[in-house]
Amino acid sequence: MFLFDKVKEALTRTRRVFSSVVGMDSVNWDEILEKFLLVDVGSDIAQEIIKDAKKRWLSAAPIEIALKEAIESFLPEGKPQLFFTNEHPCVWLLVGVNGSGKTTTCAKLAKYAIEEFKASPLLVAADTFRAAAIDQLKIWGEKLNIDVISQKENSDPAAVVFDGLKAGRSRKRNPIIVDTAGRLHTKDNLMEELKKINRVIGKEIEGEPSEILLVLDASTGLNAVKQAEVFNQSLKITGIILTKLDSSAKGGYVLNITKKFNIPVKFIGVGEGVDDLVPFDKTQYAEGLIP
Amino acid sequence: MLSDFSEKIQGLFKKFRNYGKLTDKEIEEICRDIRLLFLESDIALSATKKIVEEIRNRLKTLEFTTETSPGTVVSNIVREELINLLGKPGSIDFSEKPSVIMMVGIQGSGKTTTSAKIANYFATKENKKPLLVGADVRRPAAQLQLEKLSKQIKVPFFTDKDPFSAFEGALKLAKSNGYDLIIVDTAGRTHVDEELLGELKLLNERFKPNNNVLVIDSMMGQEATKVAKAFFETIPLTGAVLTKFDGDARGGAAFSLREVTGIPLIFLGVGEKIQNIEKFDPVRVVNRIIGMGDIEGLIERVSDIKVDISKKPPEEIQKWNFDTFLESMRQIRKMGPLEELLSMIPGFSNIKQMKDMIPDEKQMKRIEAVMLSMTPMERKRPEIIDASRKRRIAKGSGTSIQEVNQLLKQYEMFKKMFKSKNLKKGFKLPNFPIGRI
Numbered sequence: 001m002f003l004f005d006k007v008k009e010a011l012t013r014t015r016r017v018f019s020s021v022v023g024m025d026s027v028n029w030d031e032i033l034e035k036f037l038l039v040d041v042g043s044d045i046a047q048e049i050i051k052d053a054k055k056r057w058l059s060a061a062p063i064e065i066a067l068k069e070a071i072e073s074f075l076p077e078g079k080p081q082l083f084f085t086n087e088h089p090c091v092w093l094l095v096g097v098n099g100s101g102k103t104t105t106c107a108k109l110a111k112y113a114i115e116e117f118k119a120s121p122l123l124v125a126a127d128t129f130r131a132a133a134i135d136q137l138k139i140w141g142e143k144l145n146i147d148v149i150s151q152k153e154n155s156d157p158a159a160v161v162f163d164g165l166k167a168g169r170s171r172k173r174n175p176i177i178v179d180t181a182g183r184l185h186t187k188d189n190l191m192e193e194l195k196k197i198n199r200v201i202g203k204e205i206e207g208e209p210s211e212i213l214l215v216l217d218a219s220t221g222l223n224a225v226k227q228a229e230v231f232n233q234s235l236k237i238t239g240i241i242l243t244k245l246d247s248s249a250k251g252g253y254v255l256n257i258t259k260k261f262n263i264p265v266k267f268i269g270v271g272e273g274v275d276d277l278v279p280f281d282k283t284q285y286a287e288g289l290i291p
Numbered sequence: 292m293l294s295d296f297s298e299k300i301q302g303l304f305k306k307f308r309n310y311g312k313l314t315d316k317e318i319e320e321i322c323r324d325i326r327l328l329f330l331e332s333d334i335a336l337s338a339t340k341k342i343v344e345e346i347r348n349r350l351k352t353l354e355f356t357t358e359t360s361p362g363t364v365v366s367n368i369v370r371e372e373l374i375n376l377l378g379k380p381g382s383i384d385f386s387e388k389p390s391v392i393m394m395v396g397i398q399g400s401g402k403t404t405t406s407a408k409i410a411n412y413f414a415t416k417e418n419k420k421p422l423l424v425g426a427d428v429r430r431p432a433a434q435l436q437l438e439k440l441s442k443q444i445k446v447p448f449f450t451d452k453d454p455f456s457a458f459e460g461a462l463k464l465a466k467s468n469g470y471d472l473i474i475v476d477t478a479g480r481t482h483v484d485e486e487l488l489g490e491l492k493l494l495n496e497r498f499k500p501n502n503n504v505l506v507i508d509s510m511m512g513q514e515a516t517k518v519a520k521a522f523f524e525t526i527p528l529t530g531a532v533l534t535k536f537d538g539d540a541r542g543g544a545a546f547s548l549r550e551v552t553g554i555p556l557i558f559l560g561v562g563e564k565i566q567n568i569e570k571f572d573p574v575r576v577v578n579r580i581i582g583m584g585d586i587e588g589l590i591e592r593v594s595d596i597k598v599d600i601s602k603k604p605p606e607e608i609q610k611w612n613f614d615t616f617l618e619s620m621r622q623i624r625k626m627g628p629l630e631e632l633l634s635m636i637p638g639f640s641n642i643k644q645m646k647d648m649i650p651d652e653k654q655m656k657r658i659e660a661v662m663l664s665m666t667p668m669e670r671k672r673p674e675i676i677d678a679s680r681k682r683r684i685a686k687g688s689g690t691s692i693q694e695v696n697q698l699l700k701q702y703e704m705f706k707k708m709f710k711s712k713n714l715k716k717g718f719k720l721p722n723f724p725i726g727r728i
Contacts, residue, residue: 097538099398099399131443136432244481
């Protein structure tokens with residue numbers, strides 16, 4: 001119950017931006033467009049949504065329903081799920097720019113795996129660049145009673161991952177959750193490093209990583225679309241985790257991302273606690289935008 | 292760096308250049324384009340509206356002469372207005388002994404890294420004696436992160452179990468040890484968390500830092516206005532740092548921040564290395580955004596590295612060989628990724644084809660490997676390299692004979708290019724082969 005309230009609270013903040021839309025006698029579409037822009041929906045998609053909503057509205061749907069349905073139609077069908085099987089070790093690789101919240105999300109995902117799949121996950125600290133990133137993950141590991149595989153700072157992240165996979169196999173841990181260093185998508189050499197990590201995983205366990213999750217900060221602007229594009233070019237991104245949704249009325253760019261690159265949002269982060277990660281629900285998300 | 296924005300705005304201006312004179316309809320069209328461009332760059336809606344209004348007013352009263360193209364005039368107006376909006380750069384106040392900087396911001400904006408960067412900046416450039424204080428007791432290992440960074444830059448570090456005692460202890464320590472600058476890294480907090488904002492307020496009331504610096508991510512979107520406003524209303528901010536400016540984010544947050552709070556920007560975070568911090572300069576930022584280059588930044592970067600004069604390549608092209616190539620290449624690489632350096636050169640972002648010609652780091656390494664696999668004699672006199680030597684070089688460097696050939700060919704072309712009479716005296720290019728091998 002508590003968690004549900006938190007999600008609702010997080011989304012209400014988004015909702016407030018739109019609240020003045022409801023009950024408008026004559027619809028001011030320009031004002032609606034502006035409201036979309038204010039939650040970082042890119043202007044091209046915002047215009048498309050409005051076009052779609054207009055059609056629905058003209059066929060006698062109330063404006064808030066029309067908008068809600070229009071938004072929903074821009075998000076992929078079905079409930080997003082993380083791939084997990086007991087047949088072989090699954091690897092979930094987390095990537096993203098600096099400060100998006102990868103390390104915290106790793107811990108949250110580990111907790112989720114324990115609860116959802118009754119699994120015994122392993123954490124791999126492949127962020128060997130940021131000072132004390134390894135320690136940060138280790139502290140989470142201790143709190144959750146999960147092993148963390150690590151090496152020294154500045155060691156080769158691909159080597160750490162290799163160790164992690166070996167350890168995961170011998171200790172029979174599954175899924176293996178890999179935290180990587182934050183990197184701006186414009187740094188080619190760092191993107192190459194990620195590709196290498198991906199190759200190492202694929203060589204060691206066929207078909208893995210089954211999940212390559214891009215962690216995006218909800219307060220980021222349209223640059224997030226760029227991030228998704230470049231990360232998706234280097235690695236086939238399987239899903240997005242939208243973090244810090246508790247802090248802001250944002251994240252509207254995911255509409256652009258799902259439309260352009262067909263990458264689903266899988267989870268949202270709604271707080272600093274280890275339980276503050278919930279599966280993305282598009283109806284709830286759309287409802288959150290339109291009261 | 293920011294090339295996407297540059298390309299778009301240049302494209303916009305190209306369109307204007309076709310006009311002889313602006314009609315009302317054209318003004319509206321320009322304003323609409325600029326508005327979209329700004330919004331796509333994450334500049335706050337309110338700031339965008341304001342600045343477009345200014346531009347519209349100025350366009351209306353403009354009279355074009357035959358000498359000036361409307362495109363140039365419009366581009367200058369946009370430039371001026373953007374620079375105006377950013378305002379003059381701020382500075383850190385050192386009037387108190389010790390002076391205190393309290394670093395605040397939301398999670399993941401880069402407070403801890405920036406704290407260390409600022410400490411290093413003042414220690415190395417202005418001979419200050421800073422003390423770094425870890426007051427983020429919330430994020431696991433945040434204090435340890437700052438401690439590790441402090442060791443890297445050889446600056447003392449202090450922390451305690453809660454932010455209040457850390458602050459208090461640091462002030463005492465500074466007085467007894469003669470530190471003149473205390474930089475306090477606080478926990479990241481969202482702008483809607485009233486409890487944590489309250490804590491910040493108490494810290495400010497109790498210790499009255501003479502500098503309260505907001506750290507803001509340049510990738511931030513429309514939310515930047517709310518963040519800036521919430522922190523501004525909680526404590527008296529004295530300045531801001533815009534982080535992660537080395538990506539391709541347009542830094543719209545800088546404009547939002549200025550528009551909402553009026554506080555000045557002091558620094559720009561431009562990379563992952565501890566020395567990657569620059570003094571904020573609105574002209575430079577706007578010029579870089581609209582693709583007019585950043586020569587000053589380039590010069591600063593060059594002067595930061597110590598170039599060994601004795602190894603300076605000879606002026607006469609005839610004396611150049613692979614030894615000098617290798618040396619120049621290494622010195623240039625010390626300054627940072629080549630692409631980043633080249634993007635600072637005015638007009639460079641306009642030349643799309645040039646981008647494909649820049650070797651990336653990996654290729655540079657391959658080129659270097661080929662050169663290193665040559666004997667000293669071969670580097671001095673590349674003309675002695677025959678088929679058998681080429682085979683050896685290719686093997687030794689892990690490349691192919693084709694790649695060795697290509698490098699040799701480029702070297703020849705490069706020499707020829709410099710010999711050609713068309714080049715003016717004194718014209719200098721980076722002296723290493725440009726091109727993919």
